[in-house]
Amino acid sequence: MLRVAEHAELTDTGRQRRANEDAFLARAPLFVVADGMGGAQAGEVASATAIEVLAGGIGNDGSLEQRLSEAVQQANAQIHALSVADEERAGMGTTITAAYIGESNVTLVHVGDSRCYRWRSGTLERLTDDHSLVEEMVRQGQLTPEQALEHPQRSIITRALGPEPVVEPDSQTVGARDGDLLLLCSDGLSTMITDDEIAAVLAREESLRASARGLIAAANEAGGRDNITVVLLRIEELDGGSAIDIEQTQVGLDLGSVPLAQPSTEAVSAAAGVERRMPRAPRAPAAKRRRRWKPGIGTVLALFVAALLLSGVYFASQAIYFVGADREGFVSVYQGVPYELPLGINLYREDYISGINLSQLPAAERTTITEHSLRSRSDADDLVRQLELGRLGSGAP
Secondary structure (H helix, E strand, O other): OEEEEEEEEEEEOOOOOOOOOEEEEEEOOEEEEEEEEOOOOHHHHHHHHHHHHHHOOOOOOOOHHHHHHHHHHHHHHHHHHHHHHOHHHOOOEEOEEEEEEOOOEEEEEEEOOOEEEEEEOOEEEEOOOOOEHHHHHHHOOOOOHHHHHHOOOOOOEOOOEOOOOOOOOEEEEEEOOOOOEEEEEOHHHHOOOOHHHHHHHHHHOOOHHHHHHHHHHHHHHOOOOOOEEEEEEEEEEOOOOOOOOOOOOOOOOOOOOOOOOOOOHHHHHHHHOOOOOOOOOOOOOOOOOOOOOOOOHHHHHHHHHHHHHHHHHHHHHOOOEEEEEOOOOEEEEEEEEEEEEHHHEEEEEEEEEEEEEHHHOOHHHHHHHHOOOEEOHHHHHHHHHHHHOOOHHHOOO
16 A cells, blocks of 8 residues: 655745746645646636645545546636636636545646656656647657757647636556655746756755755756746555554553543653652761762662663554644644653654544544554554545444
């Protein structure tokens, strides 16, 4: 089963534009880039509308390609209706490139000249075809890819969301494997630097955030003629994440419904476990010579046992996971147990943040998340993945 291990996204106005009309969505398992166009800020409205529609979900009926394509068509209908209703927004539109990470592959839906690339084993592959005039000329052999970068009509696209009441998006499903890196970008990147230059940045940088910064810097150094947006996501393959074979971690703790990051008074008291006493007044010295306090063998032994117990609890907690929600309400996987010690010491850490918000879930599914049952990593990962795929009600715990 696939999931997004990490992602990074960055957008920049560029060096020659006053406003940024790009927009993006980065909530696993769905990632989208939209590049708006049109005067009087209409481009910003078009791209933002497309992102808003897709952020609302893609439905449950049909294949992933069908559902994602229908969401894109709904975005087109809304943008077109807005452009018809307001003369200042007449003709506005946006490109869109969307990637949905499924259980074993990636679904792409695409309109316009924003792109999706796959970086695998040191090789960069473009997965989408531009709907643009120069791309048609390249396919027909009238231009080379290098000539297309400098062609005066490189910004003319032949398909977009908004200008027409109906649009036909391209859709495809491509294979994916552990370690694949996907790059979604607006043409502010791809028309400023070549694919070889993109590959050089991805090969050079060690982190996704550094890669995003490097790509935008390279596009700006080449002139920065347009807004630049990059969304990078790395895919990993989960082991033992099948819903049929889920290993439930058993531990000798009953957490009940302890709220994440807000432990009960009883929990804190139990965790502290130390009786506080007022210090006694010092005794008068029996002699002039001061005597240093030396711990007895019993004290040393007690401290040693306490240290062993604490270290054992800590290391045991590292094999335990639970599912909860972060401060913004997004469903997340945590390593450890859902308690905080005094002084703000957490017994858990965030391992994965999904794109599913608690507010989007039915009451029963919210309860499954907020009860914070202790799980194995595969069990926790599978629960969140089933939520992302809309299948929690079909047999997930």
